[in-house]
Amino acid sequence: MDQQTLAVAFWFALAAVLVAVVLLVRQRRITADLREQATGAQAVTDAWAAEEAHLVNARIPALAESLSNRPVEVPGPVNPRFAQSHGRVLDLFADSVQQATARGEQSAKATLKSMMRAVQSLANEQQVAISAMQERHDDADVLQGLLRIDHMNSQLGRRAQATAVLCGSWPGQQRSASSLTDVVRGATSRIRDYLRVNIPIEADIAVTSRAVEPVVLAVAELLDNGARHSQPNTAVEVNFQQAHNGIAIMVDDAGVGMTAEELGRAARLLAGDGASDISRLGDPPQVGFAVIGVLAARYGFRVSVDTRSPYGGVRAVVFLPTELLTRVDKPLPTPAAPAPTPVPAAPAPAAAPEAEQKRTPGGLPKRKRREPAGEQAAAPSAPPGSPGAARPSEQIAAGLGAWQRGTRSGRTASPTAAEGNPQA
Amino acid sequence: MTPHRRERALVRPHVVTGGRAHPTRNTFDVVTVVVATRASFSGLTPEKRRLMELCRGGPLSVAEIAAHLSLPISVTKVLLSDLFDSGHISTHAALPRTAHPDLQLLKDVLDGLRARL
Numbered sequence: 001m002d003q004q005t006l007a008v009a010f011w012f013a014l015a016a017v018l019v020a021v022v023l024l025v026r027q028r029r030i031t032a033d034l035r036e037q038a039t040g041a042q043a044v045t046d047a048w049a050a051e052e053a054h055l056v057n058a059r060i061p062a063l064a065e066s067l068s069n070r071p072v073e074v075p076g077p078v079n080p081r082f083a084q085s086h087g088r089v090l091d092l093f094a095d096s097v098q099q100a101t102a103r104g105e106q107s108a109k110a111t112l113k114s115m116m117r118a119v120q121s122l123a124n125e126q127q128v129a130i131s132a133m134q135e136r137h138d139d140a141d142v143l144q145g146l147l148r149i150d151h152m153n154s155q156l157g158r159r160a161q162a163t164a165v166l167c168g169s170w171p172g173q174q175r176s177a178s179s180l181t182d183v184v185r186g187a188t189s190r191i192r193d194y195l196r197v198n199i200p201i202e203a204d205i206a207v208t209s210r211a212v213e214p215v216v217l218a219v220a221e222l223l224d225n226g227a228r229h230s231q232p233n234t235a236v237e238v239n240f241q242q243a244h245n246g247i248a249i250m251v252d253d254a255g256v257g258m259t260a261e262e263l264g265r266a267a268r269l270l271a272g273d274g275a276s277d278i279s280r281l282g283d284p285p286q287v288g289f290a291v292i293g294v295l296a297a298r299y300g301f302r303v304s305v306d307t308r309s310p311y312g313g314v315r316a317v318v319f320l321p322t323e324l325l326t327r328v329d330k331p332l333p334t335p336a337a338p339a340p341t342p343v344p345a346a347p348a349p350a351a352a353p354e355a356e357q358k359r360t361p362g363g364l365p366k367r368k369r370r371e372p373a374g375e376q377a378a379a380p381s382a383p384p385g386s387p388g389a390a391r392p393s394e395q396i397a398a399g400l401g402a403w404q405r406g407t408r409s410g411r412t413a414s415p416t417a418a419e420g421n422p423q424a
Numbered sequence: 425m426t427p428h429r430r431e432r433a434l435v436r437p438h439v440v441t442g443g444r445a446h447p448t449r450n451t452f453d454v455v456t457v458v459v460a461t462r463a464s465f466s467g468l469t470p471e472k473r474r475l476m477e478l479c480r481g482g483p484l485s486v487a488e489i490a491a492h493l494s495l496p497i498s499v500t501k502v503l504l505s506d507l508f509d510s511g512h513i514s515t516h517a518a519l520p521r522t523a524h525p526d527l528q529l530l531k532d533v534l535d536g537l538r539a540r541l
Contacts, residue, residue, distance in 0.1 A: 186435050364532075
């Protein structure tokens, strides 16, 4: 081996070692990088898995709970990096749940509404039949039975009507404007314990024809609540209170009152919040406040139950604004006899001059109404200008007024009737 | 009848009579004539008020009162018995003879109807 060859070999070996060292160092660096990357990737995957577990086990169940109206707070993401992507998932989930719920609710309401409409129309038909029988039979025993059936049928009709209203139907029935007293008595007709309700006579103020049925329904629910939640031997008192821009109907019971929780629920339902979800009315369903809330929102009156009655129970107040009120039309202008005839045997002389009978347009003779002799003599003979004519002219005015009111109510009746029908 | 008949009554008869179907007395007939004997209506229900207002205008039969109030006759009788008991009204069993419609009138009606039909 000569020196030269050895040197060459040495240099080659050195170069090879150098290359190997360089490669080794590079490789080492790459390995460290890769290891680092692998660790990072592992951490990301772990975080991802943890976040996903959190989403599936905590966030989505909480969201589902809160969508079914329980007071649950939906927790945020553990790692804020996933807020956006998972937020989108949650939004989609919430949307689809809400849509499905709304669809289910809608179809349940539609079914219930059409069923209740059938029940309602049967109850109405039955009421017509009962009324016809009441007219036909002049017998106290038969009447006793008919009154009971009528009472039960009225309650049945009210239940069906209330449920239908809750499902989005109109109250239906078209009524003429009625005095406040009659509206409350109409409500009383439809509850079980109607004999326990005391109602003052308020003859002057009436409820407009459009609002009669909804107010009757609302007051009936309040009276029913009052009577149901108080002792059977106590009375439910109704009072009217004139206010600045309307009138308040107050229903006081002597029952146990309501707890703060019940009051909160009632206030929420009375504000019209109950119509959205008929599946949350409890078992047995408590429809009363929900129905009142729907009606109050739709017709513009207010109902509150948050005061205590002087008898210890609840005072429910229905506030009717002036728009829903009108003046009562007196059913018939009273003849107002100057002095009520004390002797009952007066009618005899009235029948004397039968010769000049008035005749109908068809040529039939007209029967005269028999009136006390004094009045009959005074009324037609007095000339319009004479001092004695004060009362006849008043009567004429009253008659003309009644005619005018009749015409007006006849004209206003048709558009409101059209409002109620398409939905009812 | 009156236009009110078509509309189902808002206040049902069981509330009008307070659940009672039996009049306190049996003296009322469809043709019994009723006369108001008191002018004050205080403490009366709306139906009784209207009844008294009707009767103030002169004697009326039970059937006429029932028709004017749009109430069944049997229900009207319960109200009338109450008013009789409280002294608001008095009754006649039948009309005096002279007050009957005379035969000529009835004949005219009959002839008129025959002529039309």
